[in-house]
Amino acid sequence: MIPLSILDLAPVCEGSDASQAFAHTLDLARHAERLGYTRYWLAEHHNMPGIASAATAVLIGHVAGGTETIRVGSGGVMLPNHAPLQVAEQFGTLASLYPGRIDLGLGRAPGTDQATARALRRYHDSADAFPQDVQELLYYFEPAEPGQPVRAVPGAGVDVPVWLLGSSLFGARLAARLGLPYAFASHFAPDALDHALALYRREFTPSRRLARPYAMLGVNVVAAPSETEARRLFTTLQQSFVNLRRGRPGLIPPPIDDIEAYWTPAERIGVEQALACSVVGDPDQVRDGLAAFVERHRPDELMLTANVYDHAARKRSFEIAMASRPG
Template sequence: MIPYSVLDAAPVTEGSTPSESFERSLKLARHAEALGYKRYWLAEHHNMPGIASAAIAVLIGHIAGGTSTIRVGAGGVMLPNHAPLQVAEQFGTLASLYPGRIDLGLGRAPGTDGATAHALRRYFDGADTFPSDVEELLHYFHPVKPGQTVQAVPGAGLDVPVWLLGSSLFSAQLAGALGLPFAFASHFAPTMTEEALIRYRQDFRPSKYLAEPYVILALNVVAADSRAEARRLFTTLQQVFVSVIRGNPGLIPPPVDDIEAFWTPQEKAMVEQSLSYAIVGDAADVHEGIMAFAAKHRPDELMLSGTIFDHAAHRHSFTLAARAFTDNA
């Protein structure tokens, strides 16, 4: 059975607060743990009213502290926003508190707009130093050598699995060259999925971190007891993508009965292209869709995403998705 995991961004729905979002994320993580999901990853975003996962290390600690066995991690930390030493210290602390359960995924994008990226790291000129920043961060997890001037405390000598994340070919090639596991954002960058997988697997060099390539693919899944209800729930995510296109992202909206009245034909085409790797339907549809996706791309693991307004419906969607894996075991 292929491992299955959860990608969350601590969404803030209309009428709720970040505090309530964090409570819902913890409940979802506990639910996922009980259902056999392997990981629960959170994604760093900034200056987005509908996403509360800005202080990602703090939130990971909240989720890890409220669960027992599921791996918890960053999917990911946007490294251009941070000094590598600080990230090593933060995740060294998390790994010390929750041994054997913390993952560190690294992304090259800022996870926000240009003005906010400048506010986060005022003297940073861009992501061109990402490869060297990754190697510097990896170095801080190595055992301390005699005479080493700077070390991560805690962090040095700890086993913190580092992943590279990507939505293009750059990180796929870098992950392969460094011999690191790779997670690809196929849930919003579907057109690059196949080529990124090929590049990563072709360029992979065995390392002390990993003997063989290991890749996670992200997939949007919105499941409900009926196809009609699943399609209605899916309109929340469709509206979110339209708001990004329009340049006015806000709180996560409730579903609508008529999505066609909400978007323009051009917006519809753009959203449908971005969300072409989305499985929406009842239990049978989800089982068939997940198995077909896995058979086509042969990932080592799938990470499921899916923004749903109602928390009970969100939990139920992940329940139905889990059955797609366990029923095929």
């Protein structure tokens, strides 16, 4: 059966705070481990009131320390915000603490607004230097050579699988050229999915890290005992996307009964386009929707995300999704 993994942003819901979000993240990771999910990734975002995973490496350590077998990683670390050496040291430390369980997914977007990006970035053109920064980071994970002036300690010689994340042809081409696994952000930016996936598979060059292309695709999945309940739970994510497009990101809102009264027709079109790779419904609908997605795109793995307001309902959604996964 196709491996399933989870992407979490440590959502901070209305009426809650970051401490509660972190408790929910660890509880969900333990639940995912019991259910048989392959990996649990956390995403770097900044200056977002509803997302508590800004200090991504710290939170990965918290989750890895509270679980036993599930892989834990970043989906991703936004490399332009960091010095490659520091990232190598952080993930070398994590992989030394939790051998065989740490993944490092890298993105080149800032994960925030322009003002915060300026506050974070090491230099103005850091996103343009992304390919060079990735190669520098990979170098720090190689065994240290005699006389090497700068090394990652810990990090050098430590096994840390590195993934490239993307939503365009740029990331697909770079992952193919470097021979790295590729995760496509189809859960919020699906437009280039088919072209990026085809390019990655066509141009892939085997490397010491990976012999054949390996693609993981993001999918929003909101599952509930009934379609009506699932559709209502999904309005939390729809509202969040509307709020972001209005320039008013906030805490994660509770679901509402009538999403049509919340958005304008133009907003509806934009949000539905962004969330086109979503499977929402009862167990049978989720099973059919995931099967159709896998049949069309042939991913090696699926990374599911579910921005559900109620923690118990979110856990139940991932439980239903695992029970409904395609063969």
